[in-house]
Amino acid sequence: xxxxxxxxxxxxxINTDVIWPGKYTYVQIPPEEMQKHAMETFDPDFGRKLAGxxxxxxxxxxxxxxxxxxxxxxxxxxxxxxxxxxxFARIFYRNSIxxxxxxxxxxxxxxxxxxxxxxxxxxxxxxxxxxDKTFRIPTYPQFVMEILEAGGLIEHIRRQKQ
Amino acid sequence: MGYTIAEKxxxxxxxxxxxQPGDIVxxxxxxxxxxDNTAFIIKKFLQTGYTEPWNKEKLTIIFxxxxxxxxxxxxxxxxxxxxxxxxxxLPYFYDDKAGVCHQVMMEEGLVLPGxxxxxxxxxxxxxxxxxxxxxxxxxxxxxxxxxxxxxxxxVPETIKIVLEGELQEGVFAKDIxxxxxxxxxxxxxxxxVLEFTGSTVSTMSMGSRMxxxxxxxxLGGKAGVFPFDEKTKAYLTGRxxxxxxxxxxxxxxxxxxxxxxxxxxLEPQVSCPHTVDNVKPISEVxxxxxxxxxxxxxxxxxxxxxxxxxxxxxxxxxADTVRLVVYPASAKVKEEAIAAGVIKELEEAGAEIRTNSCxxxxxxxxxxxxxxxxxxxxxxxxxxxxxxxxxxxxxxxSPAVVAASAIAGKIADPREVSQ
Numbered sequence: 001x002x003x004x005x006x007x008x009x010x011x012x013x014i015n016t017d018v019i020w021p022g023k024y025t026y027v028q029i030p031p032e033e034m035q036k037h038a039m040e041t042f043d044p045d046f047g048r049k050l051a052g053x054x055x056x057x058x059x060x061x062x063x064x065x066x067x068x069x070x071x072x073x074x075x076x077x078x079x080x081x082x083x084x085x086x087x088f089a090r091i092f093y094r095n096s097i098x099x100x101x102x103x104x105x106x107x108x109x110x111x112x113x114x115x116x117x118x119x120x121x122x123x124x125x126x127x128x129x130x131x132d133k134t135f136r137i138p139t140y141p142q143f144v145m146e147i148l149e150a151g152g153l154i155e156h157i158r159r160q161k162q
Numbered sequence: 163m164g165y166t167i168a169e170k171x172x173x174x175x176x177x178x179x180x181x182q183p184g185d186i187v188x189x190x191x192x193x194x195x196x197x198d199n200t201a202f203i204i205k206k207f208l209q210t211g212y213t214e215p216w217n218k219e220k221l222t223i224i225f226x227x228x229x230x231x232x233x234x235x236x237x238x239x240x241x242x243x244x245x246x247x248x249x250x251x252l253p254y255f256y257d258d259k260a261g262v263c264h265q266v267m268m269e270e271g272l273v274l275p276g277x278x279x280x281x282x283x284x285x286x287x288x289x290x291x292x293x294x295x296x297x298x299x300x301x302x303x304x305x306x307x308x309x310x311x312x313x314x315x316x317v318p319e320t321i322k323i324v325l326e327g328e329l330q331e332g333v334f335a336k337d338i339x340x341x342x343x344x345x346x347x348x349x350x351x352x353x354x355v356l357e358f359t360g361s362t363v364s365t366m367s368m369g370s371r372m373x374x375x376x377x378x379x380x381l382g383g384k385a386g387v388f389p390f391d392e393k394t395k396a397y398l399t400g401r402x403x404x405x406x407x408x409x410x411x412x413x414x415x416x417x418x419x420x421x422x423x424x425x426x427x428l429e430p431q432v433s434c435p436h437t438v439d440n441v442k443p444i445s446e447v448x449x450x451x452x453x454x455x456x457x458x459x460x461x462x463x464x465x466x467x468x469x470x471x472x473x474x475x476x477x478x479x480x481a482d483t484v485r486l487v488v489y490p491a492s493a494k495v496k497e498e499a500i501a502a503g504v505i506k507e508l509e510e511a512g513a514e515i516r517t518n519s520c521x522x523x524x525x526x527x528x529x530x531x532x533x534x535x536x537x538x539x540x541x542x543x544x545x546x547x548x549x550x551x552x553x554x555x556x557x558x559x560s561p562a563v564v565a566a567s568a569i570a571g572k573i574a575d576p577r578e579v580s581q
Contacts, residue, residue, distance in 0.1 A: 015543075017547060061352065066284050067298050067300040090352055091299065
């Protein structure tokens with residue numbers, strides 16, 4: 001079960017350049033320092049707005065553009081526990097799962113959520129609870145659940161190898 | 163019911179008797195590619211507990227993003243990847259002089275018809291020009307492939323793009339893909355494959371096909387594929403002796419959507435800030451002042467692109483207020499452009515010929531934009547801050563529009579400049 005307060009942006013097509021600018025993409029930055037630059041171009045105030053919140057809620061085509069996975073990584077290391085969007089760009093969706101960050105595609109859930117709402121997400125049963133109302137959300141195939149439970153693909157592979 | 167090119171390529175590698183869109187298959191790619199991000203992949207790969215890549219013959223590493231290294235951090239990435247390539251004796255390692263990764267992959271005959279090529283770069287869709295399923299991923303997933311040789315992929319739906327008619331003088335493949343962006347938008351092909359077909363495609367050069375396939379990802383596409391024909395075959399001649407099996411879609415294959423475009427009616431297109439699908443015909447954008455004109459990138463840095471720009475620039479001069487920077491897509495492209503006299507023409511017009519890299523496109527290496535700068539660019543993305551400052555502006559267009567705008571000092575129609 002994932003639970004937390006939402007930070008919502010009514011924005012579509014949030015591309016990976018504005019989440020994690022190109023000038024940092026080929027610099028090896030430790031995870032704990034990534035939050036300093038997360039969403040830097042999209043919203044310079046992101047870090048302050050995120051205080052006390054952990055579920056990011058956005059519109060359509062989240063994470064479009066460049067394949068740089070630091071876009072997912074910087075959000076994870078900023079304390080985001082899940083992203084709910086009306087739709088995701090393909091590479092960002094895969095990157096997030098492979099980095100152990102759950103991504104939930106549900107236009108109706110996004111519409112039902114306001115900034116600052118408390119949300120509970122049950123990935124295994126495909127349910128989300130917001131404002132006393134339960135929404136069906138897509139369930140993941142078993143192997144995707146295993147990747148998420150391991151915290152990402154690398155740890156998943158490491159465990160399988162052992 | 164028959165199958166599309168994408169379905170057939172995945173079905174064959176999955177060893178399945180049939181597949182449907184939405185099925186998830188686990189497959190081994192025929193080739194994988196990474197670039198300056200390789201140092202990051204190495205670290206993740208070693209965390210898996212594996213120490214030897216699953217198949218050295220299938221790994222390809224090509225430095226192109228931060229070339230030449232402009233700071234110690236970029237140099238460190240190169241050095242770590244160099245050391246790894248040497249330690250593991252990787253046969254397909256290309257250091258920082260070869261050129262833009264996707265161009266080098268094609269030129270070196272490493273992308274084969276009917277194959278599955280997975281690249282650690284979003285523009286790996288370019289390989290579709292070779293009748294290959296070219297699919298972009300990123301670092302963690304590439305580390306996973308290095309370790310296990312496997313990747314899970316969803317069998318995608320396919321959108322058929324039918325291009326008919328002959329392009330007018332001054333109108334190019336870039337204008338077609340920008341026009342398609344205005345129709346399908348930036349998420350119109352999410353998780354789907356674009357399959358290009360029609361009479362225009364048959365007459366189109368391999369370079370132009372690469373331009374179209376390259377930008378399939380800007381529509382959200384998982385891949386953009388072309389049929390195999392005489393042009394594909396001719397391109398491969400002298401580049402590889404490896405066996406290959408072209409794949410064609412069945413006549414009764416299922417497409418989720420068909421989009422037909424009569425390209426003969428098209429005028430030059432411009433994608434305006436800050437989204438790729440904010441596309442307008444050039445007549446609505448002419449007159450916008452520019453300070454930089456960028457010719458290059460994996461989208462439009464090939465010989466035909468340099469030639470198209472040179473044809474516009476010949477006998478003219480770049481405006482004093484504009485810096486025209488040219489990045490040939492590879493050492494080979496540059497060599498051919500020198501032999502054809504194209505580099506001389508560009509330089510005589512006032513263009514600055516830079517290295518065979520793609521750095522300016524993503525704003526971290528060379529020719530970065532400052533506050534309030536406006537750039538007309540032959541590249542593929544115009545997102546806020548993409549080429550530098552978050553207060554700069556990028557307009558995307560064909561190499562001919564880039565050249566015409568460099569002369570005029572403002573966005574200009576190449577058909578009017580050359581008259």
